Amino acid sequence: MLEEAYSCTVDDVLKHYNTNTETGLTKKQIESALKEYGYNGLFFLKIGILLELPPEENKPLWKLVLAWFEDSEDATTAFVEPVVIMLILIVNAIVGVWQTELTLVGVVGRGAPPRCEVASSIQACKKAGIRVIVITGDNKATAEAICRRIGLFEDKEDTCGKSFTGREFDDLSLDKKKDAVRNGKLFARVEPAHKSLIVQFLQQDGEVSAMTGDGVNDAPALKKAEIGIAMGSGTAVAKSASDMVLADDNFSTIVAAVEEGRAIYDNMKQFIRYLISSNIGEVVCIFLTAALGMPEALIPVQLLWVNLVTDGLPATALGFNPPDVDIMTKPPRKSKEPLISGWLFLRYMLIGIYVGCATVGAAAWWFMVYEGGPKVNYYQLTHHLQCQLEPSMFKGVNCSVFASPKPMTMALSVLVLIEMFNALNSLSENQSLLVMPPWHNMWLIAAICFSMALHFAILYINVLAALVFRILFIRRSYDSICIGFYSDDCQNIFQIAALNIAEWFAVLKISIPVLLLDETQKAIVRSTQRGHSPLYHIAIPMVMWCVYSAFLGFNPL
Incomplete structure (x- = not known):
């Protein structure tokens, strides 16, 4: 649903970024803008609220109309044809109240909400001792914002030494690169060579790597990893380079597959x-x-x-x-x-x-x-x-x-x-x-x-x-x-x-200890794995042995 409509002229845009048509944006200004809009994962330019502009102020030709809308609780990307068409019609209707000769350049709703089940799947991976590393070509700040939303980073967690861009990764020495792969959770603005190198370093550390991807540039890393997983909606090149194809493009399916494999x-x-x-x-x-x-x-x-x-x-x-x-x-x-x-x-x-x-x-x-x-x-x-x-x-x-x-x-x-x-x-x-x-x-x-x-x-x-x-x-x-x-x-x-009843009871009495013996061994293993004292875990087997001792004195005849 359209919440607010904004309009601006070319001069408004240039003024907002403190530039002009001759000089354009500097590299520093571009990086600053990306950083500003990247941390919350939503690009939003507010210059003038269209509905509050008096008609007499709308003489210049409006070159850009931005619209922000919400789907459920998350911002939704507007680059879906039916949604875009609907928004254009709505904006045209609104704009037409004051300006009938408006040239509509575009409608933008920018946001990339993760699937609702991803956060729980990330937590399941953490409990299972599985490292999840995000490797993306997106902006670092935007990727960090998304990683916080899915629980890969805590809300106030310091990402220093855990988040790298491709250029930052290239500037590291070989040992520092290996340390970055050991401790890193996010690699942004990466190239295909970076993905393959990350997989290689993981393998050198004795890790079993599973790589997901959907594009042509993911193919080398998919081929190199122990388990290459292509998306069902991915390219034919990615699918042919992978070991398996994820038909539903759902990360939680991978977690379910890990559980089934362990079982x-x-x-x-x-x-x-x-x-x-x-x-x-x-x-x-x-x-x-x-x-x-x-x-x-x-x-x-x-x-x-x-x-x-x-x-x-x-x-x-x-x-x-x-x-x-x-x-x-x-x-x-x-x-x-x-x-x-x-x-x-x-x-x-x-x-x-x-x-x-x-x-x-x-x-x-x-x-x-x-x-x-x-x-x-x-x-x-x-x-x-x-x-x-x-x-x-x-x-x-x-x-x-x-x-x-x-x-x-x-x-x-x-x-x-x-x-x-x-x-x-x-x-x-x-x-x-x-x-x-x-x-x-x-x-x-x-x-x-x-x-x-x-x-x-x-x-x-x-x-x-x-x-x-x-x-x-x-x-x-x-x-x-x-x-x-x-x-x-x-x-x-x-x-x-x-055999008669007495003989069967003897058979039962002789056979039951195999259960108690294994229960005791299992309790000892659990106490070793979880760090509790053995007595804490063998309490139940001890009770079982006591009950069995009482059963030994039972005579059915």
Whole structure:
């Protein structure tokens, strides 16, 4: 909407700038005018208010009409054809009241408001440790005013050493240029060579640079940067030189892409973490049983079942993990940082070692502790192959018990359940399950439920079928029906048997610590990253351990 109309003659303009038609404006006067109008980002020449001029004062031919208008809360550039035409019509109508022979030279509304979402995107970049550098061909003062509006500079921040023109940059020594690139936020009145040089200095400092541009002169820098981003409305040259094209020309889209990229990288790490820790556990299990001389806890077909069927679904579902709640508050990783650091590998090893020990421990629990088991001692368990050779050392022990499917079923069930819990651990690298609960990834919950359903199927479905068969044909009494696959009628290639409630509670008690162990490790990492004391962050894991200790004393029977 037109707010005010102003008019001036040629003499008025010359008088305002203290010059004449012969000398013109000096370089100093031009720079002074640019500086005056640049700081607020709006060029505005007030010489005479047209609506207040009496008709008798309008005898000279008016050469220029300036109009200032507002769109919402920001000044809007008037160089849009429909808007300009509308303004010309309005000004002609106003001017026509006093002067019908007026020659309209132009209508100017000057302003360049940034998009409303840019300021919030700049703040998101700051939190994420991403440096935003403005490189423009515009006037330095105007660019600084815009940078203050978008939050790149604070309102009263001193821009000395942070804002440079192309000429100022050229006058610096090589070391000072590198310092300027390290600390600078704004480079104005630059040439294409400056843009490429800035990218080069960033790369020499080990930074990963992403360059945006839309013009032909941006092409060299777009090509040189690690990630060249051309605007969708840009030139064909800029698009061909870039790695990607920003279809909506929106800076916030780049920030969203950074978040998505970080989430994909984290999910890849969690996928690897899940498989490595699980496989380490299986290796530890096989090695431990062989080293101790115990009966096999897992046979090859069981390991194949776990690796090819049970683990596959949760591992795939980890690809659908949502971004961490603090993903855009972490600093960028170094370009040479390994996918798995030493500390991360140590965490994988600790979880894997517990998985292996728990799997072997479940079988040992059934042999040595469980009331329904043989309750052999450690020597008898680790020297079971001598049962037939040294009967004196195995008094009261039936040697066939060492070939029972129950301990293998306990070991397999613990392995499967622990790996389901380990999949929950892999929802986030460092966030607690209380902050990112399992239902943030419903695909993972579905995968875990399906994997457990498959495990229950190989344990119980054939048993139920055998039970129905015997009831229908009354071939034997109910008491003689087998409860596992190891008997003549229910034998199965998995060599497992159905577990009762007490055995399942034992499986649960042995499996839960993998959650608590990882929660403790995550708490330690968070305390290191945020600078708080470890006790502050491990308070929740400590409470979890206390609750688990109370659960250990619970007996369902």
